[in-house]
Amino acid sequence: MVRSPASCSSASSVLPGGAALLALALLAPGAHAQQGETVKIAWIDPLSGLMAPVGQNQVNSFRFFAEKFSGAGNPAGVKFEVVPFDNKLSPAESLTQLKAAIDQGIRYVTQGNGSGAAAALIDAINKHNERNPGKEVVYLNHSAVDPDLTNGKCSYWHFRMDADTSMKMEALTSFMKDQKDIQKVFLLNQNYAHGHQVAKYAKEILGRKRPDVQFVGEDLHPLAQVRDFAPYVAKIKASGADTVITGNWGSDLSLLLKAANEAGLTAKFYTYYTGVTGTPTALGGQGDGRVFQVSYNHYHLPGQMMKWRDEFQKKFNADFYTGSVIHIYTLLGEAMAKAKSTDPVKVAAALEGLKTKSFNGEVEMRRTDHQLQQTLFVTRWQKADAKFPYSPENTGYTLAPVATYEAYVASTPTSCQMKRPG
Numbered sequence: 001m002v003r004s005p006a007s008c009s010s011a012s013s014v015l016p017g018g019a020a021l022l023a024l025a026l027l028a029p030g031a032h033a034q035q036g037e038t039v040k041i042a043w044i045d046p047l048s049g050l051m052a053p054v055g056q057n058q059v060n061s062f063r064f065f066a067e068k069f070s071g072a073g074n075p076a077g078v079k080f081e082v083v084p085f086d087n088k089l090s091p092a093e094s095l096t097q098l099k100a101a102i103d104q105g106i107r108y109v110t111q112g113n114g115s116g117a118a119a120a121l122i123d124a125i126n127k128h129n130e131r132n133p134g135k136e137v138v139y140l141n142h143s144a145v146d147p148d149l150t151n152g153k154c155s156y157w158h159f160r161m162d163a164d165t166s167m168k169m170e171a172l173t174s175f176m177k178d179q180k181d182i183q184k185v186f187l188l189n190q191n192y193a194h195g196h197q198v199a200k201y202a203k204e205i206l207g208r209k210r211p212d213v214q215f216v217g218e219d220l221h222p223l224a225q226v227r228d229f230a231p232y233v234a235k236i237k238a239s240g241a242d243t244v245i246t247g248n249w250g251s252d253l254s255l256l257l258k259a260a261n262e263a264g265l266t267a268k269f270y271t272y273y274t275g276v277t278g279t280p281t282a283l284g285g286q287g288d289g290r291v292f293q294v295s296y297n298h299y300h301l302p303g304q305m306m307k308w309r310d311e312f313q314k315k316f317n318a319d320f321y322t323g324s325v326i327h328i329y330t331l332l333g334e335a336m337a338k339a340k341s342t343d344p345v346k347v348a349a350a351l352e353g354l355k356t357k358s359f360n361g362e363v364e365m366r367r368t369d370h371q372l373q374q375t376l377f378v379t380r381w382q383k384a385d386a387k388f389p390y391s392p393e394n395t396g397y398t399l400a401p402v403a404t405y406e407a408y409v410a411s412t413p414t415s416c417q418m419k420r421p422g
Contacts, residue, residue: 034342035077039332041066041140042101044094044111044121047086050224050251051113053277058142059084060316061325062110068308069326074333078342089113089224091120098124102137107344110328112143112162113250114223115193119146122155129157129421138344138351140332142324145272146193147201147412150369154416157344159351159370161324161331163296165194165247165272166412169201171376171405172270172294176243177209184216186241186267188232190252191220198247198272206245216241224252229259236260241267249273254282261286268292274381275299275321275399280392283381288397291381296360297323298379298401299390305359309390319392323359327372330358331365345421364407369416376410378403 043062046055059082066080074080083106085097094117101109111121121139129136141149141160145168150160163171176182187202189195199218206213217239219232226232233256236244244267248256253273260269261283267290273279274293283291299309299319312320335350336342353367363374379399384391388400 041108042106046089069329076336110140115144115146118144150371161327165197167410171410175378186217190223229256254278258282369414373407
């Protein structure tokens with residue numbers, strides 16, 4: 001609790017010498033006035049529909065790490081509390097849930113499943129903050145990766161903790177360019193912002209690095225609505241593609257890979273989200289050696305991450321994969337300590353340009369566009385072994401690291417013209 005100068009004086013008058021000095025020292029300028037304060041974070045993502053298993057895993061992840069990073073777990077000494085809101089994967093419903101969160105006095109929001117919802121939240125939060133000085137809200141984006149969100153649609157109040165689609169494609173194609181078996185590529189993606197951008201950047205970046213590669217087909221499908229991907233797999237087979245690039249996630253990747261296995265499609269898949277709930281099970285042994293993922297995280301990071309991975313699996317009988325949760329708590333705790341406040345205006349200012357050590361090395365919240373700069377990894381689906389023993393969803397297989405790309409390799413430029421308050 002923060003006391004007024006008057007209450008400080010009265011406290012010192014009734015406390016014996018040393019205790020009075022200690023009380024004054026704790027309340028002096030420069031002390032963490034926010035220590036012990038509870039910081040609520042509204043989690044706005046799907047908890048119903050086909051993507052509900054992903055959402056539930058992420059709620060568990062946010063709550064699990066809220067415990068790890070609360071109190072002495074962060075330099076500000078604050079306690080984190082996560083309040084879930086089901087947006088049903090809908091931009092419109094996301095705005096309804098944002099209003100509900102704001103009405104409850106919550107000043108920090110996180111979302112990540114769907115760049116359409118992310119764009120809607122950015123616009124709504126910009127308007128809210130402009131109209132309601134003193135009640136500003138900060139948006140911590142854990143997984144929505146459309147590059148526009150930190151380019152043309154960039155916002156002072158939005159901070160992305162994941163690597164965007166173009167950054168991941170830079171890293172993925174740095175690996176793909178040396179794979180001589182890649183000759184004919186099919187692009188299959190979800191029909192919304194992220195899926196469009198995966199296709200766009202695959203053609204641009206892989207086309208530049210491997211001009212000999214042919215793009216033999218391209219298709220889009222509705223987000224989280226397709227239950228049978230057999231017709232799409234038939235198109236891939238008919239195209240003669242030896243490689244598929246997809247940004248699909250959740251049920252849209254699980255069901256795609258299941259259909260590919262059933263149809264005997266032997267093409268390699270280069271993905272963004274193979275580790276997400278349901279996909280390891282859909283892959284099983286049939287994907288051995290031919291499915292790759294690009295991410296800022298993987299199962300076999302050493303030290304503390306390994307301990308947390310095992311503890312999370314034991315507690316929830318599920319795999320931890322949304323590593324950006326850790327970035328959020330790490331950066332928030334440091335920014336609040338730096339700002340000596342939990343006020344979103346002061347914390348946003350402290351987040352800008354913040355560099356810190358995270359689980360994948362040094363990360364930096366780039367000031368120009370609020371896009372986190374970080375190391376990326378390419379992993380390959382293969383049988384778990386003594387070197388890489390962790391097996392997601394008890395499949396007997398794992399995503400083993402095959403390449404590491406430091407932040408400067410995957411970094412992409414920004415066109416953001418940041419408008420800052422005042």
